Amino acid sequence: MNLAGLAQDPPGWLREGGPRGDVVVSSRVRLARNLAGMPFLSRCSELQVREVADLLARTLMEVAADGEKLYLDIDAADPLDRELLVERHLISRQHAEGTGPRGVAVAEGETVAVMVNEEDHLRAQVLGGGLRLGECYERIRRLDDALGDRLSFAFSGRFGYLTACPTNVGTALRVSVMLHLPALKMTGQLERALRAARDMHLAVRGLYGEGTEAIGDFFQVSNQTTLGKTDEQIVEEFVEHLAPPIIDYEHRAREALLKNRRVALEDRVHRALAVLRAARLIGSEEAMYLLSHLRLGISLGMVDALTLSAVGEVALLCQPAHLQRRLGGDLSPAERGRRRADMIRGRLEPG
């Protein structure tokens, strides 16, 4: 696995999809850990930061399962490659734009990614298609155990795992799902649904996490509180009680659209597919907007011969860094628009 390879193909988990994939694009579980006996990053010396990076890079490659695995030095990486990793949800924008020795370990078909020296010494995530938080949690727990066998993490008997930001203290576990909520948007119920989510102490963010806008009706919904609950409680509560009402809300909105505004919905879906298949120039925002409508149409059985994962792959590959990496270098926005349209036409053309 190398970066050039990443740009060519979407990750396997995206292709495979998963349970409730009509609404839940992906699931993610994240852990934050800091090394015992080492200051938080903001208080580390330059030497210490380097030391943390070296130790964790080595350890991560040791514990990673055999097969394709990769450690990338983000500090040394090309800006386009950093952007590529953000587009693939393997690192945060903050990590891409940070300074100093830092990196990311990627393994198991990109379902495992561990940022080194982002906000904490170590931030691990396990990703999967559809709603599969339980499975993601089991896998991150095993990774945490393996790391814990080799490293000593900062832990307080009173607070739990210690993290740079107090909001993560405790189990330091975050669970999130990427939801596709186009029907709530179309029926004007989105704000109400997101308010309800926030009332359940969930954080709602855009496609690329904190501070990003919702693009194409995709929303990242995550738990907020990590203190005073066990990991298992957090995951179970999210899967059993927090995610289902939002998913159901979207389902009900889809049913209402099918019942009351079927033709308008078909119009939107078929126009979206037609424009994606016809455009010679297209921006990434318009593409995401149209792909969102197409995704809804596929979920509702209105479009034959295209799958949700095909749409997910196109959505990933039409991002600027992917586009440029696939084509081997910097492109002007106009040229990107042309190449994006070519790529989309090629991928969505009728059989």
Place this chain on the structure above:
Amino acid sequence: MNLAGLAQDPPGWLREGGPRGDVVVSSRVRLARNLAGMPFLSRCSELQVREVADLLARTLMEVAADGEKLYLDIDAADPLDRELLVERHLISRQHAEGTGPRGVAVAEGETVAVMVNEEDHLRAQVLGGGLRLGECYERIRRLDDALGDRLSFAFSGRFGYLTACPTNVGTALRVSVMLHLPALKMTGQLERALRAARDMHLAVRGLYGEGTEAIGDFFQVSNQTTLGKTDEQIVEEFVEHLAPPIIDYEHRAREALLKNRRVALEDRVHRALAVLRAARLIGSEEAMYLLSHLRLGISLGMVDALTLSAVGEVALLCQPAHLQRRLGGDLSPAERGRRRADMIRGRLEPG
């Protein structure tokens, strides 16, 4: 020929097209005449208006060539039928919305239409596809001669033919062309071109004549002055000197687009066709806007298997009255949007 028939099919001249059809959709020559010894309409008694209508209806049917011909009593006509005639350019909106005994004679595949009791007692027009004003003029002159053999028209040795509105006095001849000027619009030169036309004493109007908006980049351009010139001079000047600069202007704009913005142009054309072929709901304005782009694409050889006349036919048939007459009655705007989209998809579907 009857009204129900009109709603089903576009007129033959539209199907046939004509010279310079890439820019000139149609040509039209119009004559205004008033009966000698009868007041202008504004000063006629009710009885006199009726008398004029009866006399002219009879005479028009006598002089009309054998074959399909039709005299329609506009006063008695259903509002939807009146609208249908406006959409086909057989009567003016003013005539449709007028009061009192009035009508229209239609003959020769709708290339000849004579309004009775519009603003003048008689307003004849001859229409044809493309740039063919000379031919239209010859035909209207023969019609005028034939009518002149049977009727006596108000004529002054000093002013020429007398008309209700002083701007028509003289030869009372109007020549006009319907131009498709999308490239001037796209390159931001439209206002300049239309100003140049006005500087040449041409009147520029929208798709349905005076007071109507330009829809889909279609403009009706006509001569303004009728006094002090012979009919032949008016036609020749228009054909030789007035129309060509505007047509050339559009041609140059198309060449510039092909040279400098080819991909953006192809993008617009292919998106337009794709949306027309995919939409399940569409308004007449959006349809005209897209058909305009499609027409340009066909003119430039960017679209295979579709003809300018096919686009012209769709543009005509997707107007509200045509749509409703074809489907046999009043439809709500939402239902029209659905039926319009169905009709367009059916007509433009890939071979």
